[in-house]
Amino acid sequence: MAFDLDIAKRLGETEVALRLEAGEGITVLFGPSGVGKTSVLNMVAGLIRPDRGHVRVGGTTLFDGATDVPVERRRAGYVFQDSRLFPHMRVAANLHYANARATMVDAIAHLLDIAQLFDRWPRTLSGGEAKRVAIGRALLSDPKFLLLDEPTASLDRARAAEVERAIVDVRDELGLPILMVTHDRAEADRLATRIVEMAR
Numbered sequence: 001m002a003f004d005l006d007i008a009k010r011l012g013e014t015e016v017a018l019r020l021e022a023g024e025g026i027t028v029l030f031g032p033s034g035v036g037k038t039s040v041l042n043m044v045a046g047l048i049r050p051d052r053g054h055v056r057v058g059g060t061t062l063f064d065g066a067t068d069v070p071v072e073r074r075r076a077g078y079v080f081q082d083s084r085l086f087p088h089m090r091v092a093a094n095l096h097y098a099n100a101r102a103t104m105v106d107a108i109a110h111l112l113d114i115a116q117l118f119d120r121w122p123r124t125l126s127g128g129e130a131k132r133v134a135i136g137r138a139l140l141s142d143p144k145f146l147l148l149d150e151p152t153a154s155l156d157r158a159r160a161a162e163v164e165r166a167i168v169d170v171r172d173e174l175g176l177p178i179l180m181v182t183h184d185r186a187e188a189d190r191l192a193t194r195i196v197e198m199a200r
């Protein structure tokens with residue numbers, strides 16, 4: 001089982017609750033704004049703590065009544081909605097941040113088609129380029145799974161298609177389980193191995 005989640009959390013007025021069991025491939029969390037999709041990713045990553053339930057990924061318990069693995073030991077590759085590249089580092093330094101082997105950096109850069117961007121500053125990248133670099137940086141932290149928060153939001157159709165292609169390549173080449181959030185139904189249909197709908 002790639003993802004085995006049973007989580008409940010009160011956030012202000014919102015009661016976030018989700019149960020899901022999903023196998024390999026891309027699991028898409030789909031639902032309207034404010035329903036708690038980002039909060040679910042944050043609970044899987046260990047950035048916020050569920051009130052109750054469990055989080056298991058690849059058979060490893062990351063959270064339950066007895067266990068709460070700290071965020072830095074969860075081995076999550078988290079790509080935030082706003083990419084969050086280090087603005088004072090060129091693309092190459094962003095990718096080398098986790099000290100991955102140079103051959104790995106080159107392989108990932110090839111996979112994501114970002115090698116030609118190594119000397120650029122993050123502020124000079126298009127949204128789609130920045131997103132692909134952010135995915136690369138996450139992969140180079142040697143994660144056991146990938147969390148993608150609305151990876152194509154705010155991109156035009158052509159840029160979104162490039163990012164979607166990169167995600168599919170990551171799925172096919174690396175075989176990492178991916179938990180991805182979107183509010184775009186068509187994108188969910190294109191990418192998902194499994195769609196999980198969150199409703200209010």
Ligand SMILES: Nc1ncnc2c1ncn2[C@@H]1O[C@H](COP(=O)(O)OP(=O)(O)OP(=O)(O)O)[C@@H](O)[C@H]1O
Pocket residue numbers: 011012013014031032033034035036037038039040183
């Ligand atoms: N710390 C907090 N205190 C109070 N309310 C919160 C807190 N964090 C999140 N919320 C609320 O919880 C709800 C879920 O937020 P979340 O960002 O997870 O939703 P989402 O489905 O990812 O939405 P979007 O698609 O707009 O990003 C929202 O209504 C948000 O305002």
